[in-house]
Structures are given as structure tokens and as C-alpha cells.
Amino acid sequence: MVAQHIMGLSGLLAAGLFIFGLKRMSSPATALSGIVAAGVGMVVAVAASFLVVFDLVQAGNAELGTNVALALIALVLGGGWAWWRGSKVAMTAMPQMVALYNGMGGGAAAAIAAVELSGTGRGASLALAVTVIGALIGSVSLTGSIIAWAKLDGKIKKPWRFGGQRLVNGVVFAATVLLGIAAVVLHGTADGVSLAILFFLGALAFGIMMTLPIGGADMPVVISLYNAFTGLAVGLEGFALQNPALMIAGMVVGSAGTLLTVLMAKAMNRSLVNVLFSNFGDVSGGGGEDVKGEMKSTDASDAAINMRYASSVIIIPGYGLAVAQAQQKLYEFVKLLQTAGVDVKFAIHPVAGRMPGHMNVLLAEAGVPYDIIFDMDDINATFANTDVALVIGANDVVNPAARTDKSSPIYGMPILNADQARQVYVVKRGQGKGYSGVENLLFFQENCSMVYGDAQAVMTSMIQAVKDLGA
Incomplete structure (x- = not known):
């Protein structure tokens, strides 16, 4: 019981640090301290989660012991790799790294949803529906961010487009949504598990198909959009797990990412729909205006x-x-x-x-x-x-x-x-x-x-x- 109270208080403290950190990040002069504050908030949230699990293990739930060991190993490996890569990444590769980290956050939210959807029992319909929505958004963010990384890193040099592509993408998205609904309705059955697997495959595929046609010029906006997706997915999974820290962190990241996406689209005088579904960058020349004068060079x-x-x-x-x-x-x-x-x-x-x-x-x-x-x-x-x-x-x-x-x-x-x-x-x-x-x-x-x-x-x-x- 004490651990649960500590968990609640730590969630409130972590949320406060997240919001304070985000506020500090609004200015270059205070951004570093904001990042540190948000990082401390994350450490508090993770430590409190482990405290609750340890309390359950001591109460007799021995099965959680193995999960705790695996979680600690994952934490050390993931944190060590991120620290090493972050300290060595070149400034030109920073956007690629951000795209990958966005994707990892979405993938983590999707993984949480996969565990929930693979469970037994009927479960609460609202919680399951929220879980599926978070899984869809997180999966799209994962594969979409990977494609964005590949475009920025030069692995994919040109947009991939074909006739009727939007229609195909729409069909894949609609089919994925229907599979998600069916997975909720049949949750806890063998058919429900099979439908959930197909749902995840469809969501991951849609993330790829959605990002492949977008030109390299729009990747900054796409990265920001997927950042918002990741935050939203984390917030939704936090609701499904009844974890206040996840909910607040996800909402803060999601709203900040959405605002940044809108501001960037405005700075380009283009709507988000135009960014996602136009062939921007596939033109040659400067439009209809004749170029007058000539280029002059100097030392x-x-x-x-x-x-x-x-x-x-x-x-x-x-x-x-x-x-x-x-x-x-x-x-x-x-x-x-x-x-x-x-x-x-x-x-x-x-x-x-x-x-x-x-x-x-x-x-x-x-x-x-x-x-x-x-x-x-x-x-x-x-x-x-x-x-x-x-x-x-x-x-x-x-x-x-x-x-x-x-x-x-x-x-x-x-x-x-x-x-x-x-x-x-x-x-x-x-x-x-x-x-x-x-x-x-x-x-x-x-x-x-x-x-x-x-x-x-x-x-x-x-x-x-x-x-x-x-x-």
C-alpha cells in the first residue's frame, strides 16, 4: 500500500518536472536545464515503477522477479547504447537520431498494447479500445519514423510513388481499423489474438506506406508529426494502464509535438494535408516566373x-x-x-x-x-x-x-x-x-x-x- 502511495506521488512529481522541463526548453538559453529537469522526472517515474514491482515480489508474486531482471537488463542496455550513440552522433546526423528515438517511443507504446491485447479475459471495452488506438498510432510512428530516418540518412534517396497510391493506403488503413475493432470485440479468444496480430501488421505497414511518398523537404515536419504521434500513443497506453505519469507525459509530448507541427507547416505556408499527400519537391525549375540576371561569383x-x-x-x-x-x-x-x-x-x-x-x-x-x-x-x-x-x-x-x-x-x-x-x-x-x-x-x-x-x-x-x- 505504501508503495502505491509513493507511486502516485512520484507520478505527480514526474509530471511536474516534465511540464517544467518543457517550459524551460522553449528558450535556447534555458533548454539544457529543461532537458535535465525532464530527465530527472523520467528517472523518478521509472524508479517508482520498480519500487511497486519490488513490493509485489515481496508480497509473494514471485513470477514478477524474472520480469524485473529482464527489465533491468533492458534498461541498462538501452540506456548505455543511447548514451554512447548520443555522445558520438555528428550534428548532421542529429535529425536521424531524433527520428529513431521518436520511433522507439511509439514502438514501446505499441509493445505495451500488444501485451494487453494478447491477455486472457474479456477486459473493459473502453480500456481495450483506447489500447488499440494507442497501438495504431504507436505502430505508425515506429515504422514511419524508421522510413524518415532512412530518407534523412540517404538510405532511401527518392520518394516512392505509384498510381492509385492514396487509394491503396486508404484501404490498408480502413482494413487495419476494422481489424482493431474486431480484436477488441473478440478479445480473450484465439480468434482475437489472430486478429490482433493482423492488426499490428496492418498498422506497421501503413506507417511505411504513409511515409514513403513524402519528399525529403518535408521530413522536418514529418519528424515533428511522429513525435506528436508517439506522445499521444504513450498517453493512451498510460490511460489503459491507469498510470498517471505516462498519461501526463504523453499528453505533454503529444500537444507540444502537435503545436510544433502546426507552426512548421504554417512557416512553410502549407497545410498538413499538403505535406502528407502532395508531391512537393518533384518539380523542376522555379515555376512560371522567368529568371532574370545572372549569377556572379566573388572570392x-x-x-x-x-x-x-x-x-x-x-x-x-x-x-x-x-x-x-x-x-x-x-x-x-x-x-x-x-x-x-x-x-x-x-x-x-x-x-x-x-x-x-x-x-x-x-x-x-x-x-x-x-x-x-x-x-x-x-x-x-x-x-x-x-x-x-x-x-x-x-x-x-x-x-x-x-x-x-x-x-x-x-x-x-x-x-x-x-x-x-x-x-x-x-x-x-x-x-x-x-x-x-x-x-x-x-x-x-x-x-x-x-x-x-x-x-x-x-x-x-x-x-x-x-x-x-x-x-
Whole structure:
């Protein structure tokens, strides 16, 4: 009885820590402490669960002893592997890792549901129905996240589409739902177990089929959506198990993931339906608007000298910066500019990189102060009065076609107003297009010059050029 009371209190404490941690994660300056707080909450919840199980074992339920040993082994192996991989993962592989961890959470919820559905006895219909819904969402999150990981990691290079695909997916989903209903109705019978197995196979297959047609440009939104799915699945399974900590944690993660998904879709000026069911990224060219002007290139040293004598510079980081692992060199260059009296700021687009907050984490890793990093809405009006905009590895998020070309697939998407700066330098490996496949009109503007090369090498040249001025 005492253990049950401790379990209830620990669930309340864990839930409070989850919510407090999530609140702290809303700002880059406090995100680390928020992650630690949420982690402590998880430790409290897990420890309390083991306390209850140990109490049951001491009360004479010896069968649980083996389960406790297996759970401890799984905890050590899983925690050790996650710690090792998390400490070694490259910044460019961070989105893939997040996708996998999202999937594991959904898979854990589905595994809990599988145990419940394979049990004997009739069971409460409401609890079983909630269990099946959680199992469906968790299974979709598991396989969908694995496909998202494969796309981000280059294992799957192109979307897989065929005629009538939406109809086939709809049939698979409807059949899976019917199998889930039948599994609830026949729960506790041999037929119920068979139907539950078919239900899980259908749910896992639908997660794959739902994600395969989605283009790589939309993977950040998809990752966020599956994060919401995982939270919802965990919350539902928490209800089925009458576990307050699971319910609250799942609801917090689910609601936060849903809000983030909506905000990201809004930042792309697209509905979630469009993200999931359009062929975004399968276009060639920039729509109907003719590209005027030509690309001009300049040396890294000339661009650096111009920035050294500028009054203000806004830097726009993109995925290319992460690929080149040039964030440390970039910040070294920034400090040289600041020493020379240049006002330097960073502008972050909501969907820059390959996952929410990717660029913020990248800059934090290099030690860039939070007070010079600004979100799009807070800095966009500043570009018109800025001497130089430096774009490193970004593409679609600075493309003026989003404002002017109604036939462009990115039309209406809010962008960073880099083109309004007096001078724009774009650091880019070559003349390729972004994820959307749209030609970037910024690159052809009169006030824009391209600095071709790997960002690491370009930043090294820029640093040396500024240092030579002071020699």
C-alpha cells in the first residue's frame, strides 16, 4: 500500500518536472536545464515503477522477479547504447537520431498494447479500445519514423510513388481499423489474438506506406508529426494502464509535438494535408516566373574584407553549414568582425536545417551567444537596413520566389528577407537547387554574389583575410 502511495506521488512529481522541463526548453538559453529537469522526472517515474514491482515480489508474486531482471537488463542496455550513440552522433546526423528515438517511443507504446491485447479475459471495452488506438498510432510512428530516418540518412534517396497510391493506403488503413475493432470485440479468444496480430501488421505497414511518398523537404515536419504521434500513443497506453505519469507525459509530448507541427507547416505556408499527400519537391525549375540576371561569383577574401568594413552583418545558417561542420570557424570569423566593431546577428528560419531547432543547436555547439540569435519574425524587418547578409548553406528559406512567383510550389512561404540587404553573399558548393527543386531568384539579383566552395574552407579563407588586414 505504501508503495502505491509513493507511486502516485512520484507520478505527480514526474509530471511536474516534465511540464517544467518543457517550459524551460522553449528558450535556447534555458533548454539544457529543461532537458535535465525532464530527465530527472523520467528517472523518478521509472524508479517508482520498480519500487511497486519490488513490493509485489515481496508480497509473494514471485513470477514478477524474472520480469524485473529482464527489465533491468533492458534498461541498462538501452540506456548505455543511447548514451554512447548520443555522445558520438555528428550534428548532421542529429535529425536521424531524433527520428529513431521518436520511433522507439511509439514502438514501446505499441509493445505495451500488444501485451494487453494478447491477455486472457474479456477486459473493459473502453480500456481495450483506447489500447488499440494507442497501438495504431504507436505502430505508425515506429515504422514511419524508421522510413524518415532512412530518407534523412540517404538510405532511401527518392520518394516512392505509384498510381492509385492514396487509394491503396486508404484501404490498408480502413482494413487495419476494422481489424482493431474486431480484436477488441473478440478479445480473450484465439480468434482475437489472430486478429490482433493482423492488426499490428496492418498498422506497421501503413506507417511505411504513409511515409514513403513524402519528399525529403518535408521530413522536418514529418519528424515533428511522429513525435506528436508517439506522445499521444504513450498517453493512451498510460490511460489503459491507469498510470498517471505516462498519461501526463504523453499528453505533454503529444500537444507540444502537435503545436510544433502546426507552426512548421504554417512557416512553410502549407497545410498538413499538403505535406502528407502532395508531391512537393518533384518539380523542376522555379515555376512560371522567368529568371532574370545572372549569377556572379566573388572570392572569399573579398567578401570577408567587405564585411570587415561593414556596419552590420546578418548571417543566415542552413544545412550546408552543418554538413561542412563549419560552425566553429564561422563563430571565429564572427568574433573577428565584432572586434572590428561590426554589429553581427544570426537569423534563423523555423524550418532551417533538417529538424526543428537544428540551427540553434548547431550554433550553441560553437558557443554562439543566444542574444545575437534571432527568429525570423524578430529580425526580418532589420534586413532592409543591413549592410551585408551572409547566407551559408541555406536555399529555399531565402528565395524571393516565395513572394513573387504564384506558380512556384513555395509561393506564400514566409522567408528571411536576405534579398533586402544592401549586399548578399551566398556560400554554396555549387549552383544546385534546394530541397524544393526551385530555382533561387536571390542568386541572380544584382546585389548578390556567390562564394563557391565548402563552407569550412570558405570560412578559413575569410578568417585569414580579416587577420591579414590587421597585420
